[in-house]
Amino acid sequence: MHIGVPKEIKNHEYRVALTPGGVRELVARGHRVSVQAEAGTGSGYQDDAYREAGADVVADVDALWASAELILKVKEPQAEEVARLRPEQTLFTYLHLAAEERLTRGLIDSGATCIAYETITDDLGGLPLLAPMSRVAGRMAVQAGAHSLEKAQGGAGILLPGVPGVAPAKVTVIGGGVVGENAARMALGLGAEVTILDKSLPRLEVLDHRYQGRIRTVYSTTETLEVAVRESDMIIGAVLVPGAAAPKLITRAMLGEMRPGSVLVDVAIDQGGCFETSRPTTHADPSYVVDGIVHYCVANMPGAVARTSTQALTNATLPFVIALADKGWQRALADDAHFRAGLNVHAGQVTYAAVGEAFGLDVASTEQILKG
Numbered sequence: 001m002h003i004g005v006p007k008e009i010k011n012h013e014y015r016v017a018l019t020p021g022g023v024r025e026l027v028a029r030g031h032r033v034s035v036q037a038e039a040g041t042g043s044g045y046q047d048d049a050y051r052e053a054g055a056d057v058v059a060d061v062d063a064l065w066a067s068a069e070l071i072l073k074v075k076e077p078q079a080e081e082v083a084r085l086r087p088e089q090t091l092f093t094y095l096h097l098a099a100e101e102r103l104t105r106g107l108i109d110s111g112a113t114c115i116a117y118e119t120i121t122d123d124l125g126g127l128p129l130l131a132p133m134s135r136v137a138g139r140m141a142v143q144a145g146a147h148s149l150e151k152a153q154g155g156a157g158i159l160l161p162g163v164p165g166v167a168p169a170k171v172t173v174i175g176g177g178v179v180g181e182n183a184a185r186m187a188l189g190l191g192a193e194v195t196i197l198d199k200s201l202p203r204l205e206v207l208d209h210r211y212q213g214r215i216r217t218v219y220s221t222t223e224t225l226e227v228a229v230r231e232s233d234m235i236i237g238a239v240l241v242p243g244a245a246a247p248k249l250i251t252r253a254m255l256g257e258m259r260p261g262s263v264l265v266d267v268a269i270d271q272g273g274c275f276e277t278s279r280p281t282t283h284a285d286p287s288y289v290v291d292g293i294v295h296y297c298v299a300n301m302p303g304a305v306a307r308t309s310t311q312a313l314t315n316a317t318l319p320f321v322i323a324l325a326d327k328g329w330q331r332a333l334a335d336d337a338h339f340r341a342g343l344n345v346h347a348g349q350v351t352y353a354a355v356g357e358a359f360g361l362d363v364a365s366t367e368q369i370l371k372g
């Protein structure tokens with residue numbers, strides 16, 4: 001199969017969809033891989049490394065998109081990339097469609113087969129292609145939040161661990177999944193007082209057992225959210241209903257209950273955000289202030305630590321890319337129910353229920369399409 005890896009074009013996005021090591025695995029299986037010139041530079045992989053791994057390095061982005069059967073990306077396609085997609089092409093990348101109606105309609109109109117990393121599942125009830133980036137974003141969330149607490153960023157001027165004789169900051173994490181646990185671990189390591197809210201009791205039980213009382217676990221309700229809002233110096237939004245738009249858990253009115261200069265880090269922004277006042281920001285201008293509260297809402301946080309993230313992403317995606325390349329998308333999806341959950345759009349139709357629900361669109365059955 002001919003696989004194309006374009007250079008990412010989203011603001012300050014330095015990741016690339018495949019490391020040279022990943023290319024080598026695919027080429028060894030008889031596939032052709034074309035990588036756009038300088039696609040890996042931001043992750044520390046030069047064109048020569050891709051050539052040595054067996055890829056064609058292509059300067060002409062039009063030629064790359066026009067010839068590849070399978071396009072591998074990191075971020076959701078930007079408008080000029082959507083315009084390049086063709087009906088016979090397969091796109092494999094993060095999509096986050098429930099947060100982006102225009103993108104959803106663009107992919108429908110393209111006629112292409114679009115498989116999202118973030119809705120692929122596993123036997124443990126996890127999201128194995130979202131998890132590596134969630135680990136990165138969770139760990140970064142605390143760094144970003146700590147910086148936002150500084151006065152120059154509009155923050156309250158609080159040092160996360162405090163100092164002897166001065167209490168540490170209170171950090172609340174809403175959603176104790178992969179992002180949430182990684183954020184909590186970092187905040188704990190920096191000496192903050194950490195609370196995790198979640199709606200899943202089994203998940204709170206795991207966290208309670210794992211951290212042996214060093215992290216407080218609290219069941220998430222309107223009441224406990226209100227307490228968190230009043231008491232926290234930093235709140236990290238890390239909830240997910242897979243494939244669906246994030247629920248708005250902190251309203252604008254609730255900001256008035258927070259101490260001025262407190263910080264909201266909305267990691268769930270790629271699914272639309274879990275705070276009413278969140279809007280997506282970029283690494284170029286990551287935060288803004290509403291009603292005295294600093295908001296950090298970067299939708300591609302891992303892009304800033306591209307070297308780590310690109311390696312972690314390829315580790316997780318490669319087995320699925322190999323299946324697509326070896327078998328074609330129909331058989332790869334037919335053989336693996338977890339992989340099937342990744343199909344979001346095919347031949348002009350939405351195939352993922354939560355995306356259809358978000359925009360009132362009919363949803364086609366992936367199983368029917370595969371029988372087709």
Ligand SMILES: NC(=O)C1=CN([C@@H]2O[C@H](COP(=O)(O)OP(=O)(O)OC[C@H]3O[C@@H](n4cnc5c(N)ncnc54)[C@H](O)[C@@H]3O)[C@@H](O)[C@H]2O)C=CC1
Nearest residue numbers: 133134137175177178179198199200220239240299300301
């Ligand atoms: N901004 C960025 O750069 C990145 C954003 N993300 C996003 O972070 C979000 C979280 O991802 P993961 O941690 O991997 O998901 P996950 O599925 O591991 O965890 C989500 C947790 O939220 C909990 N939850 C759901 N609804 C809730 C509610 N109403 N109240 C409290 N808890 C609730 C679930 O029980 C679950 O434990 C996703 O939207 C993901 O796309 C992930 C990576 C990078």
Ligand SMILES: CC(=O)C(=O)O
Nearest residue numbers: 094133270299300302
């Ligand atoms: C998960 C995601 O959207 C990202 O890593 O940018």
Ligand SMILES: [Mg+2]
Nearest residue numbers: 270299300301
């Ligand atoms: Mg994102």
